[in-house]
Each structure stands twice: as structure tokens, then as C-alpha cells.
Amino acid sequence: MTDEARILQGMRDWLPRRNRLRSWVTGELRTTFELFGFEPLDTPALEYGSTLKGKYGEEADRLIYQFIDRGGRAVGLRYDLTVPLARVVASYPELPRPFKRYQIAPVWRAERPQRGRYREFTQCDVDTVGTTSRLADAEIITVISAGLERLGLPDYTIRLNNRKILQGVAAEVGAEGERAVELFRALDKLDKIGPAGVTAELVESGWNSDTIDRTLEATAVQGTPSEALADLRRRYASNKRAIEGITETEAVVAALAALGVSDHRLRVDLTMIRGLDYYTGPIYEVVVEQPRIGSVSGGGRYDGLIGIFSKQAIPATGGSFGLERIIDVIEDQKLEPAALARTVSEVLVTVFSAETQAASLALARDLRANDIRTEISLVDERLSNQLRSASRRGIPTTIILGPDEVAAGSVVVRDMTTGNQSTIARADVAAIAAAIRSGTT
Amino acid sequence: MTDEARILQGMRDWLPRRNRLRSWVTGELRTTFELFGFEPLDTPALEYGSTLKGKYGEEADRLIYQFIDRGGRAVGLRYDLTVPLARVVASYPELPRPFKRYQIAPVWRAERPQRGRYREFTQCDVDTVGTTSRLADAEIITVISAGLERLGLPDYTIRLNNRKILQGVAAEVGAEGERAVELFRALDKLDKIGPAGVTAELVESGWNSDTIDRTLEATAVQGTPSEALADLRRRYASNKRAIEGITETEAVVAALAALGVSDHRLRVDLTMIRGLDYYTGPIYEVVVEQPRIGSVSGGGRYDGLIGIFSKQAIPATGGSFGLERIIDVIEDQKLEPAALARTVSEVLVTVFSAETQAASLALARDLRANDIRTEISLVDERLSNQLRSASRRGIPTTIILGPDEVAAGSVVVRDMTTGNQSTIARADVAAIAAAIRSGTT
Numbered sequence: 001m002t003d004e005a006r007i008l009q010g011m012r013d014w015l016p017r018r019n020r021l022r023s024w025v026t027g028e029l030r031t032t033f034e035l036f037g038f039e040p041l042d043t044p045a046l047e048y049g050s051t052l053k054g055k056y057g058e059e060a061d062r063l064i065y066q067f068i069d070r071g072g073r074a075v076g077l078r079y080d081l082t083v084p085l086a087r088v089v090a091s092y093p094e095l096p097r098p099f100k101r102y103q104i105a106p107v108w109r110a111e112r113p114q115r116g117r118y119r120e121f122t123q124c125d126v127d128t129v130g131t132t133s134r135l136a137d138a139e140i141i142t143v144i145s146a147g148l149e150r151l152g153l154p155d156y157t158i159r160l161n162n163r164k165i166l167q168g169v170a171a172e173v174g175a176e177g178e179r180a181v182e183l184f185r186a187l188d189k190l191d192k193i194g195p196a197g198v199t200a201e202l203v204e205s206g207w208n209s210d211t212i213d214r215t216l217e218a219t220a221v222q223g224t225p226s227e228a229l230a231d232l233r234r235r236y237a238s239n240k241r242a243i244e245g246i247t248e249t250e251a252v253v254a255a256l257a258a259l260g261v262s263d264h265r266l267r268v269d270l271t272m273i274r275g276l277d278y279y280t281g282p283i284y285e286v287v288v289e290q291p292r293i294g295s296v297s298g299g300g301r302y303d304g305l306i307g308i309f310s311k312q313a314i315p316a317t318g319g320s321f322g323l324e325r326i327i328d329v330i331e332d333q334k335l336e337p338a339a340l341a342r343t344v345s346e347v348l349v350t351v352f353s354a355e356t357q358a359a360s361l362a363l364a365r366d367l368r369a370n371d372i373r374t375e376i377s378l379v380d381e382r383l384s385n386q387l388r389s390a391s392r393r394g395i396p397t398t399i400i401l402g403p404d405e406v407a408a409g410s411v412v413v414r415d416m417t418t419g420n421q422s423t424i425a426r427a428d429v430a431a432i433a434a435a436i437r438s439g440t441t
Numbered sequence: 442m443t444d445e446a447r448i449l450q451g452m453r454d455w456l457p458r459r460n461r462l463r464s465w466v467t468g469e470l471r472t473t474f475e476l477f478g479f480e481p482l483d484t485p486a487l488e489y490g491s492t493l494k495g496k497y498g499e500e501a502d503r504l505i506y507q508f509i510d511r512g513g514r515a516v517g518l519r520y521d522l523t524v525p526l527a528r529v530v531a532s533y534p535e536l537p538r539p540f541k542r543y544q545i546a547p548v549w550r551a552e553r554p555q556r557g558r559y560r561e562f563t564q565c566d567v568d569t570v571g572t573t574s575r576l577a578d579a580e581i582i583t584v585i586s587a588g589l590e591r592l593g594l595p596d597y598t599i600r601l602n603n604r605k606i607l608q609g610v611a612a613e614v615g616a617e618g619e620r621a622v623e624l625f626r627a628l629d630k631l632d633k634i635g636p637a638g639v640t641a642e643l644v645e646s647g648w649n650s651d652t653i654d655r656t657l658e659a660t661a662v663q664g665t666p667s668e669a670l671a672d673l674r675r676r677y678a679s680n681k682r683a684i685e686g687i688t689e690t691e692a693v694v695a696a697l698a699a700l701g702v703s704d705h706r707l708r709v710d711l712t713m714i715r716g717l718d719y720y721t722g723p724i725y726e727v728v729v730e731q732p733r734i735g736s737v738s739g740g741g742r743y744d745g746l747i748g749i750f751s752k753q754a755i756p757a758t759g760g761s762f763g764l765e766r767i768i769d770v771i772e773d774q775k776l777e778p779a780a781l782a783r784t785v786s787e788v789l790v791t792v793f794s795a796e797t798q799a800a801s802l803a804l805a806r807d808l809r810a811n812d813i814r815t816e817i818s819l820v821d822e823r824l825s826n827q828l829r830s831a832s833r834r835g836i837p838t839t840i841i842l843g844p845d846e847v848a849a850g851s852v853v854v855r856d857m858t859t860g861n862q863s864t865i866a867r868a869d870v871a872a873i874a875a876a877i878r879s880g881t882t
Contacts, residue, residue: 005531008487008516013529016480016542023481035809036814037786038814039457040464045486045518045547046449065487067508070551075449077486088454090446096834098819101457106486110511120485135798146809193453193692258802260810309446345478353551357576361699368476368587369701375478378539378574393537 003364010111010119010164018327020340022122025151025326026104029124032147036139038126041101043084045108049074050097054085055308057277063109075375077108082305082318089129090309092195092358097130102280116293118324127318134248137301138255140319144286144297145261155289156296158265159272160225162249163279163300164376166270167233168219173211181277183207187219188273191294199323202263219270225253228268252282261377278302282317297321341394345375347436348390350383352402359406363399363426370433391416397439415439451552451560459768463563466592466767467545470565473588474543479567481701482542484525486549489787490515496524496749498718504550515774518549522566523746523759530570531750538571545764557734557769568759575689578723578742579696581760585727585738586702588762593776596730597737599706600713601666603690604720604741606673607711609683610659614652622718624648630716632735650708660711664692669709693723719743723758732773738762740858782835786816788877789831791824793843800847804840804867811874832857838880840873856880 007013014022030040049066056064056079066076078084081103091098111117121167125144128136148156170180186201193201195216200244202212217353221228221235229250236242237342249268257263274283283300301321307314330336347367351360360376367374377386383400390398400412405426413435424431447453471481490507497505497520507517519525520546545565547804552558557601569577582599589620590598611621615815627642634642636657662669662676669693677683690709700706715724724741740760748755771777788808792801801817808815816836818827824841831839841853846867854876855862865872 005528006489007528007532008485008489008514009512011485011487013485013532014483015480015482015529015536019481021481022483034785034814035812037789039782039785040455040460041457042455042463043458044449044452044454046452046549046561048447048449051446062511065510069506070503074451076615087448088456090455091448092456095456096830100816108487120487128819131819133821135802135817136819139817139819155460159764193846253459255802258799258806260803261804276700343478344475344480348478358695358699361576361696362701367697369878373474373478375541376576376580378569378572378577378580380574411493 008119010113010117012118016344017341020331020344021327021336022323024337024340025323026122027329028122028150029104029321030141032150033126035058035146036100036143038100038102040144041085041088041103042105042320043078043081043088043103045077045106046075047078047084047087049076051087051309051339052076052079052083056080060109063111064440065108074200078105081110081123081187081320082106082127082302085125085127085129086306086308086310089306089314098136099129100127101129102126105149116324123322124321124323125318126192126320127316129316130314132303132315134251134282135255137248137317138252138259140299140317141252141256141284142259142261144284144299144319145265148286148297151326151330153288153296153326153329154333156265156286157267157289157323158261159267159285159287160249160252161268161270161271161272161274161283162245163281163283164245164248165236165242166219166245166273168217168236168239169270170247171241172218172236172239173215176214183215185275187215187271188275190271190273208345221268221270223268225249225261225268229253230269239365248281274298274300276302278305280304284319286398288329291329293325293328295322295330296325300394305310342396343394344373345393345395346373347375347397347399349376349399349401350386350390351372351377351380352383352400356401356403356406360401363401363411363432366429367433367436370429372433373435387414387416397436401426413439449560450557451554453559453561457785458782461785462768462771462777463764465778465781466764467563467565469591470588470762471545473584473591474567476587477541479541479543479584482526482529482544484519484522484529485543486518486547487516488519488525488528490517492528492750493517493520493524496746496854497521501550504552506549506551507647520550521548522546522564522761523743526566526568527749527751529746530747530755531652536690539577540570541568542570544568547801557664557765558763563764565764566759568757570757571603571755571758573744575723576696578689579700581740581758582693582697582725583700583702585725585740585760585762585863586706589727591618592767592771594729594737594767594770595774595776597706597727598701598708598730600708600710600726600728601690601693602709602711602713602715602724603686604722604724605686605689606677606683607660607686607714609677609680609686610656610711612682613659613677613680614656616652616656623746624656625714626716628656628712629716631712631714646687651744662709662711663784665704665711666690666707670694673709689722715739715741717743719746721745725760732770734766734769736763737766779782783837784835786812786834786836787814787865788816788838788840789827790815790817790840790842790858791827791831792818792821792824793824793841795846797842797847801842804842804852804873807870808874808877811870813874813877828855829855838877840877842867852879 023143053344064076281301285298287297301317303315306316349364364376505517511517720741721744722742726736726739742758744756747757805817
């Protein structure tokens with residue numbers, strides 16, 4: 001490999017084998033989104049710099065790939081799919097409300113690359129814009145659950161929380177506005193640095209240890225929705241903000257039950273904060289048991305963000321799958337459908353010689369007309385080499401069509417795993433296709 | 442819409458309705474590519490500037506979106522999918538040969554935007570790397586034809602030519618090397634500026650008019666493959682280079698016949714030059730009769746390009762679909778499948794009141810489990826408004842499930858086009874699904 005052929009750090013090539021898995025995952029998610037009536041939206045990779053900047057916080061702004069284009073415009077590669085959605089909502093007032101859309105597309109962040117973190121990665125977003133209904137929140141959580149079920153992830157838990165409950169808790173300990181945000185930011189690190197780490201960080205910011213202890217105690221509530229919500233109702237009976245959040249969560253949980261999300265998947269967890277400041281109501285995150293890689297999906301309600309370009313409040317709720325992490329889970333837990341491990345081709349039609357080539361091509365044509373993914377040997381080489389190459393590449397079936405077969409009006413179908421062969425009449429394409437499929441399935 | 446909400450010039454949002462058509466087209470092409478055993482490859486949008494530059498000619502180099510990233514690296518957005526393929530081939534020597542891959546992905550060019558030309562557009566490329574076999578060329582042409590058939594394009598013609606025949610013709614009139622390239626570049630404009638324009642341009646470059654006339658006369662050969670190739674064989678019997686190209690074309694045409702590409706689709710046409718300098722053998726272009734927008738697909742053999750990063754010759758052949766132009770043809774000719782004109786949702790389950798909401802949600806859950814794309818009303822409003830909204834959005838069927846229906850254990854399925862209604866037992870989800878499907882199909 002020469003110098004020029006390097007790939008950029010933090011970027012990846014998706015070679016066929018792994019790319020088949022990726023296509024399968026995005027295909028299943030797409031099907032899931034559409035089962036719930038979400039419509040596909042796509043937006044350009046490049047946006048005006050002014051569209052992107054100032055939406056993600058100072059630290060994140062620095063991670064936007066931005067530059068000046070040939071026309072002197074400040075432009076940037078999209079950093080997520082939510083700000084483009086906000087731009088679209090502002091640009092096309094004719095869109096229906098609620099507007100339900102999904103988008104599966106790459107985003108770019110100039111982060112320090114590390115295991116599992118890339119500079120180009122794919123987000124799978126699903127959002128409902130234009131309603132404050134609890135049903136809309138429950139629907140997004142149901143979509144996420146349905147997507148994970150479809151992908152065959154066996155052990156996942158949906159952690160539920162609500163920003164209004166957290167605001168209520170913060171008010172109890174005397175933290176409002178910016179101070180509450182500071183508190184949540186520290187609490188968000190509980191998984192990573194533990195209570196001692198969170199305490200140390202808050203002490204450094206000037207919080208007194210009594211307040212910190214009370215906060216940690218208050219957010220330690222965790223359990224099944226029925227237990228935890230009853231507990232919270234007792235604790236915060238006179239805290240209007242918290243009760244509002246508790247009532248919302250109860251409504252979401254009730255809708256989830258009716259929508260078929262199994263209760264044992266759900267866990268109310270007040271330590272689940274989600275870093276982004278823009279959430280305003282229900283928030284959630286999905287964690288898997290194995291491997292221990294944190295969340296594979298998450299989301300929440302964010303009633304202040306979508307209207308940012310429209311200069312009006314537009315409520316919205318949405319969730320997102322981390323495609324790369326889901327692929328990591330599938331590979332780690334060996335959940336990949338067996339067929340994906342193979343090459344795209346279900347069969348290789350061999351070419352015996354220049355004289356029989358046309359017969360092989362015509363058979364390939366007939367198999368494709370029967371929806372069999374058919375490869376034909378393009379390389380002039382001995383039959384044994386063609387078979388060896390098919391075997392090495394994992395093509396499950398080959399067809400031998402030499403002068404004897406042409407003369408007899410038949411073909412030999414060979415299962416490359418078992419070595420079993422059967423002779424089938426050339427005219428009976430349906431029988432040949434069936435033999436190939438029985439080897440493939 | 443505020444200032445900040447602008448989209449960049451030359452970029453497009455794909456709103457749901459049109460995006461469904463786009464997904465359908467890429468899905469059909471993907472299926473076609475895989476039917477022939479081509480494997481999916483994906484590569485990052487960003488590449489090192491040095492990877493991209495110097496590959497497309499001076500003029501094109503200026504159209505690459507390039508910039509310096511935060512790490513001080515010169516980077517650029519990919520300009521096509523062929524140079525990334527060359528980088529991949531150099532980077533992963535373990536890939537099988539021949540390596541057959543497809544890639545459907547956006548590319549970026551800082552061109553002056555105009556009707557049908559965008560700064561971000563999607564290429565659908567299919568290439569075979571690592572063999573000089575004529576079969577590989579014929580296979581790409583067959584894939585293109587199969588893709589267009591699958592998309593239902595009724596009237597298209599595949600124009601065939603071969604760079605070796607053109608080199609033979611150029612040699613006859615005394616043009617070799619760079620002079621031949623100059624000649625082809627001018628001839629390539631024949632469609633646009635006519636023989637007089639081409640003559641004027643060549644005269645200006647110092648060609649004498651006798652040579653120009655002879656060239657125009659020589660390249661005027663056009664017709665069915667059998668007629669045109671026989672004609673060329675007679676004319677160039679003693680021109681070794683031309684005969685080589687003619688023999689290649691004959692082999693490609695014979696393979697196309699065996700692969701099922703109908704002869705009446707093919708036309709040998711020596712004025713079809715294809716601008717890119719890198720072609721070395723068979724070249725082709727697909728034109729449609731209506732609308733008159735030029736070619737929708739094209740390609741050829743380019744044995745010098747893929748090895749550029751490997752410092753060795755690696756033969757390759759490939760073709761490309763212009764997604765945007767194909768969508769233009771489908772819309773212009775109204776070839777869009779009827780189902781795509783509708784919203785994703787096959788049915789809206791209405792919500793009568795807070796009391797019946799759980800019943801509506803449970804029905805939605807059961808319909809989704811039966812693969813019905815089901816939307817539920819998220820907005821608290823009167824039934825009549827829910828029905829009106831479904832009708833306006835083109836959802837073909839609605840389900841009414843009020844207190845009477847809940848009490849009776851039934852649902853009312855309403856066809857929104859005819860207004861016909863039928864009452865079906867709530868327990869019989871299969872019958873409800875069938876009623877929805879009969880309205881949808």
C-alpha cells in the first residue's frame with residue numbers, strides 16, 4: 001500500500017462481509033420505523049456553518065468539521081440529524097403535524113478516535129414533531145423496543161426518567177436553572193466515576209456536602225415502574241414539578257403496556273440523566289447486559305430545540321440508535337443471521353470452456369430470472385480452480401455444465417459444504433433453483 | 442423561515458414522498474447488483490486530499506470540496522466512487538480477484554448548480570476489478586440493462602463503442618497519443634454542437650479540414666451490432682488496433698445475447714466517445730427516448746486507473762447509474778409504482794377518547810405484529826378531524842374503535858377512497874389485516 005492509499009484516522013471502510021451485516025441492521029430498523037408510520041427524510045451532508053453552530057454547546061461546536069467553500073460560504077458537515085430536522089421543519093411549513101420522520105445517515109465529528117468512537121458514524125433517528133402527547137413519547141420507546149426485538153437482541157433494559165422529576169429533586173435541594181444543569185451534568189457521570197467522584201466534582205464547584213448527599217440519596221430511586229413511581233409519589237407528594245414528571249411517566253408506562261412493551265424490560269432510574277441539556281420531559285436509554293458497552297439507544301422529549309429556526313416553540317420527541325454499537329453487540333453475541341456470513345452469491349455457474357460458455361451464461365440468466373443471486377466464473381481457468389475459488393469465498397452451491405451435461409440436457413448442482421451432487425434437467429429451472437435454495441437455507 | 446434555516450445552493454432535502462421513490466430506486470438497483478453477485482462496499486465521505494487530487498484532470502480537481510481539518514491534514518469530500526475503490530483495492534490485498542463490488546452513495550462536486558445538476562448527488566456504481574475478460578464487460582452491461590428493466594423504463598438504447606476502434610480510426614487519420622485524445626474530446630461534443638461545431642473547434646486547434654472530414658466520416662458508422670461490426674471489419678481489415686477493438690466488441694455482443702440482453706436494445710455508435718480519458722476498451726452509454734435528458738447510465742473498461750495506488754496495472758470495468766436522472770425519467774414518464782405515491786402508513790387507528798385509548802393502542806400493536814404499517818392518532822381531537830387528517834395525508838384506510846365497538850368486540854374498517862366500511866370482529870386480526878391490505882393493493 002502506498003502513502004496515498006491511506007484512509008483517514010477515525011474513518012472506516014465497510015468491506016462486503018461486514019457491510020452486509022450493516023445493511024441488514026439498517027434495513028430492519030427502516031422496516032420497524034415504517035411499521036409505525038414514520039416517513040423517510042434525507043438531508044444534505046453539508047449545511048451552512050451558521051445552521052450548525054451554537055446548537056450543541058461550546059465544546060461540541062469545536063468538533064464540527066467546518067470550512068469555507070469556493071463561494072466563500074462558511075459550511076460544515078452535519079454533526080447530528082436533529083439540527084437538520086429543525087431546519088427542515090422551519091423550511092417546509094406544509095409538512096403535516098405531527099410530522100413523523102426517520103433518517104438513517106452518517107454524521108461527522110472531529111473527535112479523538114478511540115475504540116468504538118469514530119469520526120464518521122451512522123445515526124438512526126426517529127422523531128415526532130409537533131405534539132406534546134405522552135403517546136408520542138411512548139411510541140418512540142416502543143419503536144426502539146420493536147427494533148431491538150427485530151434485531152434479536154435478547155437482554156436489554158429500557159431505563160426511564162423524566163427531566164421534570166429531576167428538576168423537582170433539584171428544587172428540593174435548592175438548585176434551579178443553571179445550578180440544576182450543573183448538578184445533572186455531574187450526576188450523569190455516576191456510572192463512570194461513582195458517587196465519590198461525583199461528590200468530589202460538585203465539592204470543587206462549591207456545593208456543600210449535605211446538599212450533595214441529599215441529591216445522591218434522592219436520585220438513588222430505582223426499580224420497576226410500579227414500585228418506583230409509587231415510591232416517588234410518596235416522597236414528592238407536595239413537589240408540584242416532580243409530581244408533573246411522575247404523572248407523565250405513569251402515562252408513558254401505561255401507554256407502553258398497551259403498545260406491548262413488556263413490563264420486565266422497563267426500569268425507572270433517576271440516575272439516568274442523559275447529558276444533552278435540551279431534554280425537557282421523558283428521557284430514556286437502552287442498555288444491554290452483554291457486552292458491557294453502555295447504551296445502544298436513547299432519546300427523550302425536547303420541546304425547545306426544533307423551533308429554533310422557526311422562532312416559535314415546536315414540541316418534539318425522538319430517539320436514536322447507535323448503529324456501530326448495535327453491530328458490536330451483534331458481533332460479540334454472535335446474533336448475526338447465518339446467511340449474512342456468506343457471500344452475496346447463492347450459486348456460482350462454472351464455465352467449462354469457450355464452447356460451453358454461452359450455455360453457462362444462458363443458465364445464469366435463467367437463474368437470475370428466478371431470483372437466484374447468481375455469479376458466473378469470469379476467469380478462464382480449470383474447473384477445479386473455479387470450484388476451489390467458490391469454496392474459499394463461501395459460495396454455498398456451484399453448477400457444473402460441461403460438454404457431457406450440455407449433450408445430456410442436464411446440469412450438476414453441487415453443495416459446496418457437503419460435496420453432495422445432484423443431476424437435474426437443464427430445462428427444469430424451477431427444480432435447479434429449488435436445489436440451490438435448499439442448500440442455501 | 443429565518444436566515445439560518447437556509448439549505449445550501451445545489452443541495453437538496455429529500456422530503457418523504459420523493460424520498461420513498463428514491464429508496465425504491467436504490468433498493469431495486471441493490472437487488473439487481475446482488476442478483477449478479479456484486480457485493481456491497483462502503484467507504485468514508487472524507488478522504489485525504491492527496492488521494493483525490495490529480496485523478497480527474499485539472500478542471501475537475503478544482504471542483505473537489507477540500508479543506509484543512511483540525512489536525513492540519515488536507516482532506517476532501519469524495520468526488521466519485523471510483524478513486525475510493527482504487528484506494529480500497531490497494532489497501533486490502535486480501536480481497537478476492539476478481540473483486541465485484543457495488544456502492545450507492547453520495548458524492549460532492551463544487552459545480553455551478555443548474556437544472557438536473559447538484560453539488561451533492563448519488564452515484565450507483567458497479568465494478569469488476571482484476572480481470573480483462575470480455576465477460577466482465579458484458580456482465581456490467583447486463584446489470585445495467587437488468588436494473589433499467591426492473592425499474593420499468595420502457596424505451597432505452599445501449600450505445601456501444603470501443604476505445605481501441607477509436608484509436609484505430611485516429612491512427613488512420615494520423616492522430617496518436619495526446620492528439621488522439623484531443624480528437625476524441627472534440628468528437629464527444631458532436632451531440633451538443635454538431636459536425637460544424639466540432640470542425641470549427643478542431644480547425645482552431647490546428648487540424649486540417651481534410652483530416653477532420655475523414656474523421657467525421659469514419660466515426661459516422663452506426664447501426665445494429667451485426668451490421669455495424671461487419672461494416673467496420675471491411676473498412677479496417679488491415680488496421681490491427683481497430684480489428685482488436687472490433688473483435689472485443691463482437692465478443693461482448695455475443696455474451697450479451699447469451700446473457701439475455703435483447704439485440705434490439707443495442708446500437709454500435711462510433712460517435713459515442715465518453716469524455717473520461719481513462720477508458721481503454723469497451724465503452725457504453727444508455728440513452729432514453731423520453732424525456733430527452735441524455736444518458737441515464739454509462740461505463741466502460743479502464744485498465745489503468747485502479748492500480749494507481751498499487752503501482753501495478755489492475756484491469757477493471759464498471760458502470761454507473763445517475764440516480765437523479767433516473768428519478769427524473771420515472772417522474773416525467775409516470776412510471777412510479779402507485780403504492781409509492783401514498784404515505785408509508787397503510788392504516789390509521791383512530792382514538793375515540795381517553796377511555797378507549799388503550800384498546801386502540803393494543804389494536805395497533807396487533808396489526809404491526811401482522812406486518813401492517815400502522816399509525817395511531819397522537820393528537821387529542823374529534824374523530825371527524827382524525828379522519829379528515831388521514832384523508833388529507835393519503836392514508837388509505839382508517840379503523841374506528843369507539844365505545845360501541847369496544848362493547849361489541851368489533852372494529853369498523855373504513856376505505857378512505859370509497860368511504861365503504863365493514864365491521865369485523867376485534868379478535869380476528871388476520872381478517873382486519875386482510876381488509877386493510879385489500880384496500881391498499
